[in-house]
Amino acid sequence: MGKxxxxxxxxxxxxxxxxYIFVFIVILxxxxxxxxxxxxxxxxxxxxxxxxxxxxxxxxxxxIGMALVIITGQIDLSxxxxxxxxxxxxxxxxxxxxxxxxxxxxxxxxxxxxxxxxGVLAAYAxxxxxxxxxxxxxxxxxxxxxxVRAVDPEISGSSSSQxxxxxxxxxxxxxxMQFGTNSLKLxxxxxxxxTILFLVCLVLxxxxxxxxxxxxxxxxxxxxARAAHLSGVGVQWIQCSVFMVTGLLVGVASVIxxxxxxxxxxxxxxxxYEMYAIAAVVLGGIAMSGGRGNMLxxxxxxxxxxAIDFIIVSIPALSxxxxxxxQGLVLILVILVQTAGPAIKEKFVGRRxxxxx
Amino acid sequence: MGxxxxxxxxxxxxxxxxxxxxxxxxxxxxxxxLLGENGAGKSTLLNILAGVLQPDAGSITFAGxxxxxxSIKQMERAGLAFVHQELNVVNDLSVAENIFFNRELTYxxxxxxxxxxxxxxxxxxxxxxxxxxPAQKVAELKTSQKQLLEICRALHxxxxxxxxxxPTTALGNxxxxxxxxxxxxxxADGKSFIFVSHKMPEVFQLADxxxxxxxxxxxxxxxxxxxxxxxITTDMVGEKYAAKxxxxxxxxxxxxxxxxGFSGQGFRDVNLIIRKGEVVAxxxxxxxxxxxxxxxxxxxxxxxxxxxxxxxxEVRGGxxxxxxxxxxxxxxxxxxxxxxxxxxxxxxxxxxxxNLSKAKLFINRGWETNRYxxxxxxLGIKAQNPGDAVTSLSGGNQQKVFFARWLNTDVDILLLDxxxxxxxxxxxEEIYGLILALAGQGKTxxxxxxxIPEIKKVSDRCVVLYAGDVVAAFDHDDINERDVMLxxxxxxxxxxxx
Numbered sequence: 014m015g016k017x018x019x020x021x022x023x024x025x026x027x028x029x030x031x032x033y034i035f036v037f038i039v040i041l042x043x044x045x046x047x048x049x050x051x052x053x054x055x056x057x058x059x060x061x062x063x064x065x066x067x068x069x070x071x072x073x074x075x076x077i078g079m080a081l082v083i084i085t086g087q088i089d090l091s092x093x094x095x096x097x098x099x100x101x102x103x104x105x106x107x108x109x110x111x112x113x114x115x116x117x118x119x120x121x122x123x124x125x126x127x128x129x130x131x132g133v134l135a136a137y138a139x140x141x142x143x144x145x146x147x148x149x150x151x152x153x154x155x156x157x158x159x160x161v162r163a164v165d166p167e168i169s170g171s172s173s174s175q176x177x178x179x180x181x182x183x184x185x186x187x188x189x190m191q192f193g194t195n196s197l198k199l200x201x202x203x204x205x206x207x208t209i210l211f212l213v214c215l216v217l218x219x220x221x222x223x224x225x226x227x228x229x230x231x232x233x234x235x236x237x238a239r240a241a242h243l244s245g246v247g248v249q250w251i252q253c254s255v256f257m258v259t260g261l262l263v264g265v266a267s268v269i270x271x272x273x274x275x276x277x278x279x280x281x282x283x284x285x286y287e288m289y290a291i292a293a294v295v296l297g298g299i300a301m302s303g304g305r306g307n308m309l310x311x312x313x314x315x316x317x318x319x320a321i322d323f324i325i326v327s328i329p330a331l332s333x334x335x336x337x338x339x340q341g342l343v344l345i346l347v348i349l350v351q352t353a354g355p356a357i358k359e360k361f362v363g364r365r366x367x368x369x370x
Numbered sequence: 371m372g373x374x375x376x377x378x379x380x381x382x383x384x385x386x387x388x389x390x391x392x393x394x395x396x397x398x399x400x401x402x403x404l405l406g407e408n409g410a411g412k413s414t415l416l417n418i419l420a421g422v423l424q425p426d427a428g429s430i431t432f433a434g435x436x437x438x439x440x441s442i443k444q445m446e447r448a449g450l451a452f453v454h455q456e457l458n459v460v461n462d463l464s465v466a467e468n469i470f471f472n473r474e475l476t477y478x479x480x481x482x483x484x485x486x487x488x489x490x491x492x493x494x495x496x497x498x499x500x501x502x503x504p505a506q507k508v509a510e511l512k513t514s515q516k517q518l519l520e521i522c523r524a525l526h527x528x529x530x531x532x533x534x535x536x537p538t539t540a541l542g543n544x545x546x547x548x549x550x551x552x553x554x555x556x557x558a559d560g561k562s563f564i565f566v567s568h569k570m571p572e573v574f575q576l577a578d579x580x581x582x583x584x585x586x587x588x589x590x591x592x593x594x595x596x597x598x599x600x601x602i603t604t605d606m607v608g609e610k611y612a613a614k615x616x617x618x619x620x621x622x623x624x625x626x627x628x629x630x631g632f633s634g635q636g637f638r639d640v641n642l643i644i645r646k647g648e649v650v651a652x653x654x655x656x657x658x659x660x661x662x663x664x665x666x667x668x669x670x671x672x673x674x675x676x677x678x679x680x681x682x683x684e685v686r687g688g689x690x691x692x693x694x695x696x697x698x699x700x701x702x703x704x705x706x707x708x709x710x711x712x713x714x715x716x717x718x719x720x721x722x723x724x725n726l727s728k729a730k731l732f733i734n735r736g737w738e739t740n741r742y743x744x745x746x747x748x749l750g751i752k753a754q755n756p757g758d759a760v761t762s763l764s765g766g767n768q769q770k771v772f773f774a775r776w777l778n779t780d781v782d783i784l785l786l787d788x789x790x791x792x793x794x795x796x797x798x799e800e801i802y803g804l805i806l807a808l809a810g811q812g813k814t815x816x817x818x819x820x821x822i823p824e825i826k827k828v829s830d831r832c833v834v835l836y837a838g839d840v841v842a843a844f845d846h847d848d849i850n851e852r853d854v855m856l857x858x859x860x861x862x863x864x865x866x867x868x
Contacts, residue, residue, distance in 0.1 A: 225731050226724035229713070233721055236712040243670060243701050243708070244775065245693045245725035304712035 033298040033313040036347055040320045047327050057202060059323075065196075065205040066319045068289060070273070071096070073315030074211050074266040076290040076297075077218050078128075078259025080311045083294055084222075085255050086235040086303030087135060087142040092263055093286035094153035095127045099267040100277040101157050101169075104176040107271065108168055111182040116271075121264035127153060128260020132253035142256075150287070157279035170276070177276035193272030207269045214265060215312050222308040231255060236304030292344050293318045298351065317347075373398045373531050373562045374419070379428030381414055388414050389586045392428075396531065401553065401563045403577035403594065407606055407822075407855075411586040412566060416533055420452045421445045433530055451524030455535045455656075457516050459508050459523075466491040466504040469523050494526055498552055514545035518552070531562045538572060539657045550576050568655040570599045570861035584608050599861035600852075607822070607851040616806055617827060617846065622647045626814050627783060629667070631676030636662035637838045639676065644816065646782075649809045651825040652818040654835035654858050661702060663835070664787050664818045668692050668699035680783065693726060695783075698776035700769075702787040702818075708772045709760060716742055716756035719771050723778040745774040750800055766797025773804065784808065786817040790824060802827050822851040836860050 028035060045055040063069060075092045082089045099120060106119035131149055135142040161174050170177035178185060196203035222228040233241040234251045242248045270277055277283070297314025299306025321343050325336045374396040381389040389411045396402045406412050417423040419430065421442040430437045432448055440448075459468050466488045467474075475483040475490075491504035500518055508516065517537055524532050534553075538546045553563060553576065565577055573580065574594060581591040582605040589605045623646030632640040637659030644650050654660040665671040667678060669685075669692045677684050680695040701707035710718050720738055742756050749770040753763055760768060769789060776784055786805070790798045805828045809815055819825060825832050832849045834842040834857040842857040856862050 224733050224735075226728055226733060227731065229717055229721070229724060229733070232713060233710045233717075236710045237706075239706060240708050240710055241721065243689065243699065244722040245689050246721065247690070247725075304710075 031298070031307065031310075032351055033296060033307075033310040033317070036296060036298075036351075037313040037317045037320070040317050040324070044320050044324045044327075047324050051327060051329075061196075061203060061205075063316060063319050063323060064208045066322070067274075068293075068319035068322055069315050070205070070207045070211045071266045071269055072286055072289045072293060072318070073311065074214055074262050074269065075259070075286065076293040076311050076315055077214055077308070078255070078262040079287075079290040080294045080297065080299050080306065080308060081218070081222075081231055081255040082142070082259055083291070083299055083301060084231055084235045084303055084306060085252055086238070087252060087255070088146065088291070089131060089256060089259055090143065090146040090287045091127070091131060091149040091153055092259065092290055093283040094150045094157070095124065095260065095263045096266055096270065096283040096286060097277055097279050098153045098157040098160075099123045099127060099263050100270045100282075101160055101176045101279065103264075103267045103271045104170060104178055104277070105164065105168055107182065107184070107188070108170050108179040111184050113184055113188065116188075117268055120267045120271075121261055124260040124262070124264025124267065125257055126260065127263065128257040129253075131260070132256030135256060136249040136252035146287075154279060161279050174280060175276050175278045178271055188272045189275055193269075193275070205273075207273050210265065210269060212312075214262065215308070218311075219308045227251075227254075232304055234303075289318060295348060296344070372396055373433055374564075375429075375431040376415070376419065377429050377431075379415065379418060379430075380426045381418060381423065382426055387586060389418075389425075392583065392586070392588045394581055394588065395591075396562055396564060397579070398562055399557055399560045400578040401557055401565050401576055403565045403567065403573045403580040404583070405567075405573065405580055405602060405606055406583035407820075410583040410606070412583055414586075415583070416452070416535070416564070416566070419445070420450060420533065446527070449528060449530035450533070451527060451529035451531070452533045453517075453520050453524055453535065453537060455537075455539065457513070457520060459516050459519055461507075461509040463508060464504065465502055465506050465508060465511070465519060468508055468519060469494065469504075469526050471523070473527075494522060498522065498525070499555065500552065512545075514541045514549070517541065517545075518549065521549075521552075525556070525561075529561070531564065533564045533566070535566045536568065536656065537565075538567065538569065546572070568859055570602070570859040571864040573602070574599065574864055582606055599856070599859075599864045603852055603855050603859070603861055607855055616803055618806075619846070620647055620810065620830070622830075623812065626681050627667075627816075628679040628682075629676065630679075632663075632666070632673060632678055633675035634662060634666040634673045635659075635671055637666075637835065640840055642833065642840075644814060646814055647809055647812050648831065649805060649815045649817065649829045651829035651832040652816060652835065653820060653822070653825060653832060653854060655820065657837065658835040658858065659838040660818050660835045661787055664699065664785050664816065665701075667816070668697060668785055670699065670701075690725070693722070693779065696779070696781050697783045697785065698722065698779055698781035699785040700772050700776060700787060700789055702791060704765065704768060704772070704791065708775075709768060711759075711761050713760060714757045715751075715753050715760050715763065715771055718760045719745070719756075719774045719778060722775045726779055741778065742774075745777060749774055749777075749804065764797075766793040766800070769793055769797070769801065770804075773801075777808075781813065783814045783816070786815065786819075788819055789817065790819070790821070798824075822849075822854050825849060825854065826851075834858050 044059070048055040048059060075096065079089055079092065102123040103116055103120040107116040110116065131146055134140050134145040161169055161176060166172040170179045178189060192206050196205045197209060222231070230241065230246045230251050233246060234248050238248050293314035294311060295301060295314070296317045297306070297310025299310055321340060325331055325339050331339060372395050376392065376394040379389055379392045380387065392411070392415060394415060404412055414423060418425045421440045421444060424439050430440065432445070432450065435448065437444065460471060463471070469491045470487050475487055477483060488504045495502055495504065500522060502515060502519065508519065511519065537549065541549065557563065567573055577594045579592065580594050580597065580602065582589045582602060584606060625643045626646045627644040629640050629642040640663060652660040652664060662671060666673050669688045680697060685691050685695055710721060716738060719742060739756055746753065751770045751774070752767050760771060763771065790801055793801065802824070805815055805817065817829065826849050830846050832844045832854060833840055834854060836858060844854065
């Protein structure tokens with residue numbers, strides 16, 4: 014055991030604990046190669062587009078919550094639908110009040126409520142989270158679909174089955190133009206404001222997971238709920254609270270959606286976002302079995318997933334219909350390397366050990 | 371000619387010899403009681419017989435054939451059936467489907483011959499005198515019926531020798547009687563049984579012969595009719611020398627824990643007053659309710675009657691309520707109930723404390739690490755650094771971490787449920803020393819254990835439970851293995867009845 018730490022062992026431990034960084038780097042290199050092959054030169058613009066893509070900022074924000082839910086050993090399938098319903102409420106609040114604070118408050122409150130419904134049913138009524146959120150996934154989207162037709166176009170902001178931010182409001186310019194689609198220019202590198210919001214949320218939850226008692230309890234519940242219970246952890250409350258936190262983050266994502274995109278279409282927006290979020294969490298090295306994983310992984314997971322999307326879109330030979338096949342394949346491949354890798358290594362090391370004796 | 375002959379069987383685990391040259395013979399058509407304390411080597415011997423473990427030395431002759439390192443399948447085919455203590459029936463299938471499980475009668479293409487299986491099951495039950503509906507779902511059966519079902523399944527495989535590992539733990543008196551009458555009938559038909567039980571009255575009711583193991587050695591064997599509960603108990607316990615005694619009498623303070631008519635799952639009407647600084651042992655065999663009593667005293671199981679007062683105030687509710695009254699519990703079965711496998715030593719150690727200091731949201735890592743160092747010294751935890759995975763520690767060191775988990779919360783009353791389970795001898799001694807040191811500091815400790823030498827070493831008082839009732843209490847000087855064993859197996863009543 015008395016090995017000195019040299020760059021190689023440091024790299025090995027980095028690989029073991031933060032493999033998601035390597036995953037992202039590899040995917041980024043592949044992206045750079047595809048850009049070069051297409052005859053363009055890879056540059057800051059491409060990185061910037063990954064940082065500001067929907068898959069990074071909107072799915073990424075929700076994936077932070079998804080990560081907590083998965084760490085407790087549960088799952089939330091409703092976040093795509095929650096986003097749609099919550100953004101609808103957010104846009105209505107904006108169109109009616111033209112007040113930034115009420116708009117944000119409505120987004121967060123609505124998200125919290127939708128998450129609390131999931132949490133109470135999963136943790137206290139003890140319905141399996143998969144089933145609860147499958148149910149609310151259907152309910153939330155259908156409520157949004159119904160709402161967009163039931164509400165006066167004056168309030169929904171659009172007559173075409175869409176919720177849209179009303180450009181007549183005086184705050185429209187501030188929210189959409191100044192915040193939603195604008196970037197912070199820093200030393201020649203521009204970072205969209207919405208990306209900064211995502212990063213702030215991420216840092217907040219990295220700190221919560223690492224440095225608070227609540228964070229440790231979340232991991233403990235996912236690792237061994239019975240032992241956590243016998244140590245006095247309110248297991249049901251923890252299980253419920255992660256859904257509520259996810260709801261709050263869906264609220265944040267709704268604000269981003271409203272400001273960045275300006276509208277949402279209940280029939281088509283946010284479809285499969287729950288799956289993208291799960292993919293980002295898994296690419297971020299967080300174990301689906303619960304109890305393990307680094308919240309920082311969500312950042313790289315979301316970036317990786319966004320980059321995979323860009324790679325596939327940038328290959329002209331792939332038609333839109335076949336793109337999901339490649340997305341699925343890449344996802345499975347990455348996870349295979351992560352999970353089968355150590356097992357294969359173990360086998361070889363074991364065999365060598367056997368051969369040695 | 372006997373059905374089973376095991377000769378000179380030895381077995382070691384990691385250099386620790388658990389069976390020493392053991393001979394074990396079972397005659398055809400008898401019920402043979404295999405007796406011994408926990409850790410005497412019964413399970414190891416039976417697992418070797420069943421082909422689960424391989425012996426280091428020795429031979430097995432079963433039904434006229436000798437076996438060398440047999441496999442589980444081989445022994446099954448030869449006519450051995452192992453009815454385990456924990457039930458292995460499939461709840462979602464019918465009674466008949468369980469009887470034929472994995473041996474289903476089928477038509478070509480694998481379609482089941484359901485009618486035939488129901489009929490055959492009915493016939494089997496009729497010959498055994500078992501009243502059960504072959505078509506009933508197993509989930510709807512009582513525990514005793516499931517036990518019977520499992521025995522029937524073994525019989526259906528045409529087993530010649532059946533191992534019954536504590537078959538009566540889950541049964542009521544009438545059900546035990548019924549089971550015994552069936553066993554006697556089967557015995558008359560020439561079937562043989564190995565009967566493992568901790569309940570002395572049952573042994574004398576049912577068994578023809580017995581064998582006692584102690585510390586991996588065969589101590590005695592003979593006809594039950596020639597023995598008494600007292601002689602057998604003495605054989606089981608032996609003249610154990612107490613290793614160096616660290617116990618010293620202490621002066622106790624005010625009563626800190628008062629149970630009045632306290633009842634719950636598996637125990638009833640317990641009255642107990644425990645004083646500050648006292649070490650009280652609860653003991654009793656599986657099913658005695660001792661562990662359940664302890665869990666209920668911590669709010670981990672609901673109480674169904676009576677009251678519990680901690681430092682003079684009645685406590686009702688769950689674990690949190692008891693923790694705020696400075697009660698802590700180190701649960702039994704460390705892996706299932708204590709270890710957070712994905713967290714570090716430090717995180718595991720602070721899990722309980724965090725719940726009491728929730729108002730401070732953030733973790734003060736420097737302060738926690740300092741306290742960790744102090745507790746590490748006190749408890750002698752052998753860990754490289756606090757960030758190591760808790761699973762990298764040995765069983766004994768893990769257990770010390772969980773002691774620290776509660777010492778961190780400044781407990782006044784510490785409940786220890788089987789604290790030396792899966793801990794090696796050296797660490798055991800350390801834990802005993804620790805218990806006495808804590809008691810010396812004024813902590814009140816209640817320990818639930820089956821190991822009587824352990825009780826003698828640390829406790830001021832020993833409370834014995836049998837089938838949910840407190841049946842005896844001994845002061846430190848009166849604690850001896852034989853008497854405690856007599857009460858926990860209810861041999862006292864068997865002796866009286868004789």
